[in-house]
Amino acid sequence: MIEAAGLTKLYGQFVAVDDLSFVVQPGEVMGLVGPNGAGKTTTLRCVSGVIPPARGTVRICGHDLATAPLAAKQELAYFPDEPRLFEYLSVRQHLTFTARLYHVRDHEPKAKALLAELELAEKADKLPGELSRGMKQKLAIACGLLHSPKAILFDEPLTGLDPHGIRQMKDTILRLAREGTAMVISSHLLHLVGEICSHILILKQGRKVVHGTLAEVRQRFAETAPGVSLEEVFFRATASTEPPSP
Template identity: 65%
Template sequence: MIEVQGLHKRYGNFTAVSDLSFAVRQGEVLGLVGPNGAGKTSTLRCLAGIIPASSGTVRIAGHDLAADPIAAKRALAFFSDEPRLFDYLTARQHLNFVARIYGVANHEAIAQPLLEEFEIADKADQLPGELSRGMKQKLAIACGLLHSPQVMFFDEPLTGLDPLGIRRMKNSIIKRARAGATIVLSSHLLHLLEEVCTHVLILKRGEKIADGTLAEVSARFSNGDANVNLEEIFLRATGGSDI
């Protein structure tokens, strides 16, 4: 569902991502990890078509992102750490607006369960200025899920959520992966990734250090330690770099 070949992203003379290739299949959840400045956000934004790649190919749900960007973007949703909302639209009006953009028919039947899933149904007629930081994030995610995307990119989406909200978001991600979605999740909360992800991709200075299933990457860096966790894998793979 996500196929990346030879992805490069340069900003002037600075290379943020270098020759990155990987694939994520239907139902898989890939944890994207790396030290600060490793190129995680640049990678996700290139994959979502928010910024152009300098070179390389990206295919989303069978669509070439460069050759057929509209079809590719209709199949995906991108969730950032900062909710982007309109000041003068209520929560319900945000969902109505997104439904019109994506041509979602009978969207009320989808919108109401999303409001309830993310526990903002009682805030449906409130403006963003009346919502907490966590509720804004939940609304942004509900909007992104309205068109039932096949591919989802999460870039630190849990900012502002309380512990219970994080737990429920984890369950929501797992549920959608089990339903067949293809998911890439970037987060500094390595214990969360360990609970949610089936695969992991480790970046350092824009280059791939390792990727594969959690078991495969763990075996590579475990040094025979059967109890090694994702945090220890990360430290060994990156030479102890700060996440």
């Protein structure tokens, strides 16, 4: 479970994230959407512990990120928009390294299965510099999934993937959700959100303007225009000066 309460992030006088609260239960996938500069990446970075929030609390599977960071991080995986890999470690060495960091027992069969699932088995001895952008993304995902996180944060997970990779990534996300993982996915791709997310949170200028299940949100906006699409919801929500009540 991922819980954020009153999350606020300031850069000097600029409010990047303003009093944001949400809960993602096990098995739920929350799409975090908003225009450029709305605070999506900042939110993910605060929730993952990469940057400290100015105010508010974050709890991962009940562990407060501020007071019990190790227990919280042990249950968490965060995938930035660009895969961040060590240029000098091979694919296999990345997994060995990650296994030690997270104390993953019997990691070898698990790593092997992940490499096979993500079609990286033949690249096990390659360095990141020898992999395509999509392969690097897959390696980052294999490392993130090795310790079976219960909470996952994705920042633009489909960037750089080919159609086959996109399908594979969607399947992986849905499988993880079925297995009870709580996920937040930041994306500009509204059709992806519509396909794989159970919930949606729309941010505008750091503030939550819409939050709820996809059905609830559609229902809320359908009162003025029946059969409204997610894209229409997004434009209306981010265009209005006064956010509709959640």
